[in-house]
Amino acid sequence: MIIDAHQHFWRIGRGDYSWMNDSVAPIRRDILPPDLLPLARQANVVGTIAVQAAPTLEETEFLLALADETSLVRGVVGWVDLTGDVPAQLARLAHPALRGVRPMLQDIDETDWVLREDVVTGLGEVARAGLRLDALITPRHLGAIDRLARHLPDLPIIVDHCAKPTFDGTDPGEDWRAGMRTLGMHPQITCKLSGLANEFGPGWSPDSLEPVFDHVLECFGAGRLMWGSDWPVLELAGDYEGWLETAQSLAGALSPSERAQLFAGTAAEVYALDI
Template structure:
């Protein structure tokens, strides 16, 4: 990754605490429970050679999406936004309210919904059909309990691009993500409209994460998605709970060191640019 190589961070967050809709921000995340805004990211992006980012929602409200779109209007680094809509409500009306060229997709926070198959409800499916009809994508924030559900969703809505966040959050046992995770990833990768983010792994692994520790996950998602459906993301500032932005980028580059130049370009920029239709 030398010289003028373009790097797109396909997954990062901003928040302003006084907005009041970040219900997940309890004492367990006290280290990042502060305002995180574009000026905080700017020096990290400059040092790491980041050319653009995708800002992803961190609260399940339309106000959160509007907040991110307003930041994107003021921040050339932000090339796209993944927001939130109420998929059980009038989705076309909500998308009309949010209409913006930088809105690239939506993300229901499935990991926080107790009902594992919630996304297969008739009203939710109708909402997702409207999302697809609007030319948008769905970021898939799941844990391994959702693999069968997302497999069914991909069968039912092949027109909806699905992007797995954080490699579907594997759990690790001595660096092994487990056979169930491996099988679930393979099943989802069989759907051509499904892609995957190489993100969030430092937090899922915890202390001691490294290229060696994360190699089994990287090799598996690379094998099944290929570099054309795999994209790097920082998951900053959640990343700060377990590490530093430049360290995660370095580890990802180490994991990809044996790939061809074209494959590395896909992983670190081209896949995100194509799938999110960045300009």
């Protein structure tokens, strides 16, 4: 049994995917649950977390509607304006599938934006609502997330894509290593083993990604590490079956219980899924 802790859907005509330019032409098409279902079945994926791909409430409502249509989507990570009236927005989005929110931090120039007083107040409301923060970050944000975790210890934080390390050969860099080691000291922070094929680029392989896997495993353990496909963004660098096989190869030395955590248990626990 596998849970895909990170994947996306979109309908282009909705019109709020500002990032979807010619650089992502191969995935610039409507992508909906029927497109993922055969891949999920082949991979023994019993459920997914659908994650926002546009910074609008309408995007979140779109994903929640898809959760009503298919049992494949077990949870949704949406978007809210953290500088606005967060309780009112969460009331508008009230739905049993809503599991968390994701500001698109990687696209915000201000590295410490997430530490602004109004944003921290908004995230406090997210925590009080029993929701989580998915942190779409790069290495420049690691210090800010450390400080946020210290300020809001009751806010569960999930680091997307291992914080998108920048590879020099196969080395993700000492700054990334140190930052992830610090985040791993916070019990409320977990990490997604996802997005690494795209970050490495052409020529990625189990060997090239092993240094990142070994380090996040050391920092978080299998109990705070979860596999995600990042599909269909994954299609820019690989395919669903190949990335899953790579992750399984990387996890080959783990015990059966540790592998069960990495590929299903952690996601089920962190996102409170009924699996």
